[in-house]
Amino acid sequence: MAPFPLRPVRRAVPGDGDALGELDRATWSTLHAVQPRPQPPYEPFFDERHRPEDVLVAETDSPGEGPRLAGYIRIVPPTPLACNAHVRQIQGLAVAERARGQGVARALLRASFAEARRQGANRVTLRVLGHNAPARALYAAEGFVVEGVLSGEFFLHGRYVDDVLMGRPLAP
Known part of the structure; x- marks a missing residue:
């Protein structure tokens, strides 16, 4: 099937919550999830902490x-501290199976960099599981470098998995 054209990345609205929740559940994988597979009744996608x-x-x-939802990225301040206000952290990235390999994740990452700069940030960070080679390769291709590794931070499916901390500066 030929890829469909990607629309400009936009900010989510409250009405996107159900579709984003469905996408989150559809893309759940042991490759990136440390929480168990979501079960009904499902938590809302948006809440006080996830706006x-x-x-x-x-x-x-x-x-x-x-328009059909192809993916999302969540980018937030990592802490409420004023001394950390120059940093934004990616705390979620998902792409629908049908849209993979079409540059959606790359477009979302680049849009998040622009949004972070608009908010006054000069740095973006994220955490990725050590065994998630495809995500790590994408992040490296987009300028992220490994800044730390929490060895064996998670015990998932009978084995210890590293939590890899990555970051990148934002050019003005």
């Missing part, structure tokens, strides 16, 4: 259907 204004959404144009 629409912290999420950027990618959509594709599907003929006859209009």
